[in-house]
Amino acid sequence: MRRMFVAGNWKMNTLARSAVELAGALARAVPARLPKVDVAVCPPFPYLSAVGGTIARSGVELGAQNAWHEKPGAFTGEVAVEMLVDLGCRWVILGHSERRLIFGESDELVSRKTEAALAGGLDVILCVGETFEQRQAGRTEAVLDSQMQGSLAGIDSRAVGKVVIAYEPVWAIGTGVTATTEQAQSAHLYLRTWLSRCYNPDVAAATRILYGGSVKPQNAQLLLEQPDVDGALVGGASLKAEDFLPIVRAAEAVRKG
Numbered sequence: 600m601r602r603m604f605v606a607g608n609w610k611m612n613t614l615a616r617s618a619v620e621l622a623g624a625l626a627r628a629v630p631a632r633l634p635k636v637d638v639a640v641c642p643p644f645p646y647l648s649a650v651g652g653t654i655a656r657s658g659v660e661l662g663a664q665n666a667w668h669e670k671p672g673a674f675t676g677e678v679a680v681e682m683l684v685d686l687g688c689r690w691v692i693l694g695h696s697e698r699r700l701i702f703g704e705s706d707e708l709v710s711r712k713t714e715a716a717l718a719g720g721l722d723v724i725l726c727v728g729e730t731f732e733q734r735q736a737g738r739t740e741a742v743l744d745s746q747m748q749g750s751l752a753g754i755d756s757r758a759v760g761k762v763v764i765a766y767e768p769v770w771a772i773g774t775g776v777t778a779t780t781e782q783a784q785s786a787h788l789y790l791r792t793w794l795s796r797c798y799n800p801d802v803a804a805a806t807r808i809l810y811g812g813s814v815k816p817q818n819a820q821l822l823l824e825q826p827d828v829d830g831a832l833v834g835g836a837s838l839k840a841e842d843f844l845p846i847v848r849a850a851e852a853v854r855k856g
């Protein structure tokens with residue numbers, strides 16, 4: 600059985616005080632590891648330390664939104680995997696569509712980051728997803744296929760056990776438009792079948808595939824009930840405890856099979 604996983608991607612939001620307040624509200628509501636759901640927050644780099652201190656000894660885990668794949672050295676403005684580990688991060692989000700589209704990150708760069716993160720001891724939330732134009736052109740599966748091939752190049756079936764996939768259709772991110780349950784389930788099933796074909800059926804059965812893109816308290820339950828949806832990567836609705844916690848509760852309440 601795959602444990603559900605709800606992760607908050609705070610993106611470039613919060614300030615020191617609001618980050619700690621939000622983290623504190625989540626830590627109070629999730630004081631210990633929940634029986635069925637893993638919970639993580641991914642604040643901006645400058646607040647990782649303070650948020651990490653606030654959620655210590657709670658059931659909320661710490662993640663970063665990005666990392667650089669080289670060892671510490673002359674890479675102005677970048678953050679190394681070992682720095683994130685040093686700060687208590689368990690997770691790192693890689694390949695987010697904002698990194699791919701705004702900052703031009705290629706599948707090849709994402710694969711190097713994934714390799715470095717896994718080698719350095721982080722678990723990876725690897726994001727894939729098609730744009731509106733790609734979906735309209737009937738290319739969703741081809742896009743997912745090439746993003747998975749490219750981003751996981753060089754990751755063997757043992758290492759991939761530390762990877763969670765996040766299916767995030769670009770047209771659903773921050774737009775208020777959510778994928779229908781059928782669209783989400785169909786993409787998730789495609790990704791699981793891909794894992795079975797390119798790794799093996801055990802990897803496919805064990806790997807968690809999160810949905811991301813305008814997940815809200817109102818739509819979380821139906822999405823999370825889909826057989827191949829194992830949790831949510833939440834952007835906007837992760838910035839308020841009163842929006843994020845109901846999504847965690849929805850994940851706890853889901854019954855499958």
Ligand code: PGA
Nearest residue numbers: 772773812813833834835
């Ligand atoms: P959203 O963002 O929930 O605000 O759509 C999701 C994401 O980008 O991970």
